[in-house]
Amino acid sequence: MEIIMSVLAGILFTAGVYMILQKQILKIIIGTALLSHGAHLFIITMGKLNRGKPPILSEGVTSYADPLPQALILTSIVISFGVTSFLLVLAYRTYQTNGTDNMEKLRGNDHE
Amino acid sequence: MSNLAILPILLPLLTGIILVFLNKRLPLVRLITRIMVLVNLAVVSIIAFNVIQNGTIVLKAGDWTVPYGIVLVADPLAMLLVVTANIISVACAFYAFKSLDEQRERYYFYPLFQLLIAGVSGAFLTGDLFNLFVFFEVLLIASYGLIVLGGTKEQFRESFKYIIINLFSSMLFVTTVSFLYAVVGTVNMAQLAERVGEVQQDGVLTTIAILLLIVFATKGALFPLYFWLPKSYTVPPTVISALFGALLTKVGVYSILRVFSLIFVYNLSVTHQVLLIMAGFTLVFGVIGALSTNNVQLIIAYNIIPAVGYMILGIGVFSATALAGTVYYLLHDMIIKAALFFLVGAMVAYAGTSDLRKMGGIIKNQPLLGWLFFIGALALAGLPPFSGFIGKLLILRGAFEEGHYVLGVIGLVTSLLILLSVIRIFINGFWGEPKSEYVQNENSIKGKILPAAFLLVFTVFLGLGAEFIYPTVQTIADQMIDPANYIDSVMKE
Numbered sequence: 001m002e003i004i005m006s007v008l009a010g011i012l013f014t015a016g017v018y019m020i021l022q023k024q025i026l027k028i029i030i031g032t033a034l035l036s037h038g039a040h041l042f043i044i045t046m047g048k049l050n051r052g053k054p055p056i057l058s059e060g061v062t063s064y065a066d067p068l069p070q071a072l073i074l075t076s077i078v079i080s081f082g083v084t085s086f087l088l089v090l091a092y093r094t095y096q097t098n099g100t101d102n103m104e105k106l107r108g109n110d111h112e
Numbered sequence: 113m114s115n116l117a118i119l120p121i122l123l124p125l126l127t128g129i130i131l132v133f134l135n136k137r138l139p140l141v142r143l144i145t146r147i148m149v150l151v152n153l154a155v156v157s158i159i160a161f162n163v164i165q166n167g168t169i170v171l172k173a174g175d176w177t178v179p180y181g182i183v184l185v186a187d188p189l190a191m192l193l194v195v196t197a198n199i200i201s202v203a204c205a206f207y208a209f210k211s212l213d214e215q216r217e218r219y220y221f222y223p224l225f226q227l228l229i230a231g232v233s234g235a236f237l238t239g240d241l242f243n244l245f246v247f248f249e250v251l252l253i254a255s256y257g258l259i260v261l262g263g264t265k266e267q268f269r270e271s272f273k274y275i276i277i278n279l280f281s282s283m284l285f286v287t288t289v290s291f292l293y294a295v296v297g298t299v300n301m302a303q304l305a306e307r308v309g310e311v312q313q314d315g316v317l318t319t320i321a322i323l324l325l326i327v328f329a330t331k332g333a334l335f336p337l338y339f340w341l342p343k344s345y346t347v348p349p350t351v352i353s354a355l356f357g358a359l360l361t362k363v364g365v366y367s368i369l370r371v372f373s374l375i376f377v378y379n380l381s382v383t384h385q386v387l388l389i390m391a392g393f394t395l396v397f398g399v400i401g402a403l404s405t406n407n408v409q410l411i412i413a414y415n416i417i418p419a420v421g422y423m424i425l426g427i428g429v430f431s432a433t434a435l436a437g438t439v440y441y442l443l444h445d446m447i448i449k450a451a452l453f454f455l456v457g458a459m460v461a462y463a464g465t466s467d468l469r470k471m472g473g474i475i476k477n478q479p480l481l482g483w484l485f486f487i488g489a490l491a492l493a494g495l496p497p498f499s500g501f502i503g504k505l506l507i508l509r510g511a512f513e514e515g516h517y518v519l520g521v522i523g524l525v526t527s528l529l530i531l532l533s534v535i536r537i538f539i540n541g542f543w544g545e546p547k548s549e550y551v552q553n554e555n556s557i558k559g560k561i562l563p564a565a566f567l568l569v570f571t572v573f574l575g576l577g578a579e580f581i582y583p584t585v586q587t588i589a590d591q592m593i594d595p596a597n598y599i600d601s602v603m604k605e
Contacts (some may be wrong), residue, residue, distance in 0.1 A: 046294035
């Protein structure tokens with residue numbers, strides 16, 4: 001199971017990196033979203049995937065789910081949710097102000 | 113007693129939240145900000161004094177025992193940096209009243225500014241690697257808000273790149289932390305240090321160390337990952353550039369300093385060798401960038417990069433002398449970068465342009481601004497008796513002592529070139545014939561000199577009063593060489 005999840009995360013990373021390298025702003029944002037999904041999958045996989053076990057550490061219990069990655073992934077999801085929504089608004093305003101959503105046209109130093 | 117450790121985070125956080133609700137009443141917001149930055153500086157100074165006198169304060173959140181809960185570790189290094197960050201926050205708060213237009217002040221500058229300070233203090237104080245990521249995000253999200261504040265064309269253009277690169281490195285950070293958790297089963301820094309020491313640092317852990325280095329190098333603007341910095345730091349208004357230049361990259365440097373002096377110190381021939389190589393290139397390319405442009409703000413922004421190079425050089429050399437130099441240089445650089453951004457901002461406001469070729473003779477009408485800039489320039493280049501000298505001396509002495517002659521020479525030459533890059537501003541901008549259009553800008557630098565002078569006082573104090581600060585810095589460096597000190601102070605009951 002861990003292997004499949006790792007491969008899946010790897011695919012998400014690949015797709016995310018490919019999308020980040022695109023020129024259109026919206027595609028880049030989709031890329032960052034895919035990347036963060038990949039990272040989250042990684043976190044949950046790294047704590048070992050035990051199904052149907054309680055996340056409790058007490059005397060004598062030998063099989064349990066690790067609660068820490070679940071706490072970490074929650075924090076991380078919330079952060080990436082917030083940043084992604086901010087990015088969408090920023091992309092819209094960038095398009096409005098600069099009149100383009102093509103990264104090729106968003107370079108240069110003509111503000112001097 | 114141990115609850116003191118959370119105050120440097122809590123005070124600006126609460127202030128920021130309160131300011132959001134009072135946003136409509138600008139005079140009140142300004143007053144509260146002014147009072148709270150001073151209160152905060154006083155509080156953190158007391159805590160820092162306490163920590164240096166009586167030893168590290170460790171706060172276990174919710175009273176969970178150490179490896180399970182989140183800890184905040186107020187050790188002397190973290191507290192010195194928090195105090196410096198708060199000195200800059202005071203200067204920025206007072207500079208903001210005079211330099212920002214009302215539009216930007218209304219659109220939540222002060223709350224974002226306070227949240228940024230909370231994030232920076234948190235990143236310095238945390239004793240938990242995942243928590244470091246969280247505080248990184250807190251300060252980055254505040255900085256995203258600040259960098260687009262005002263919404264001009266250039267700001268949108270540059271900030272999008274800034275945000276994407278930071279988002280990418282944050283995701284890499286999370287992934288790396290989860291790798292590390294899978295290998296050693298903890299995210300608490302003290303326990304990480306202990307366990308990495310027990311298993312020795314094999315191939316997997318060294319790979320993770322390099323991944324972490326890439327993350328922090330992106331945040332701290334090291335070669336080859338500094339390309340996003342110069343432009344995105346010059347598009348926002350001066351006070352925001354100063355905040356970014358003084359604080360954000362330094363958090364990255366601090367993280368490298370912490371992680372590579374505490375956790376990954378068992379395979380120096382790989383990790384610290386990489387640090388040394390990166391430091392050398394960072395020094396050279398940063399200063400070439402500073403010499404390549406005629407935009408005064410860009411010159412100062414490029415000068416952030418070689419400064420980071422010096423600090424990383426000190427960490428790479430990894431001797432007590434060099435580490436003391438790095439810590440001293442870190443304190444110095446935070447203050448001098450903010451001061452120089454202020455002075456250059458005043459200069460641009462006065463001259464009405466940031467192009468060096470269109471300036472000249474400012475010193476005739478504004479002697480105080482001119483001479484303050486001169487002091488700042490000398491301090492930046494590391495000439496005695498100012499603060500840059502001592503840090504640079506210690507770092508380079510460490511490098512020569514450990515036999516890194518090439519890097520030592522690169523450091524010395526870079527130092528000269530830095531002097532050239534800033535003295536160019538002084539010669540072309542302040543000397544020569546004054547331009548007539550300056551008269552109408554007479555009022556534009558009112559109140560901008562004082563915050564810069566306030567910071568330069570600290571620069572002079574760090575240089576001339578080194579006897580007061582240096583013993584503390586040396587003690588910090590001596591303790592950093594042996595991770596057991598940190599581990600013991602956190603893990604003890």
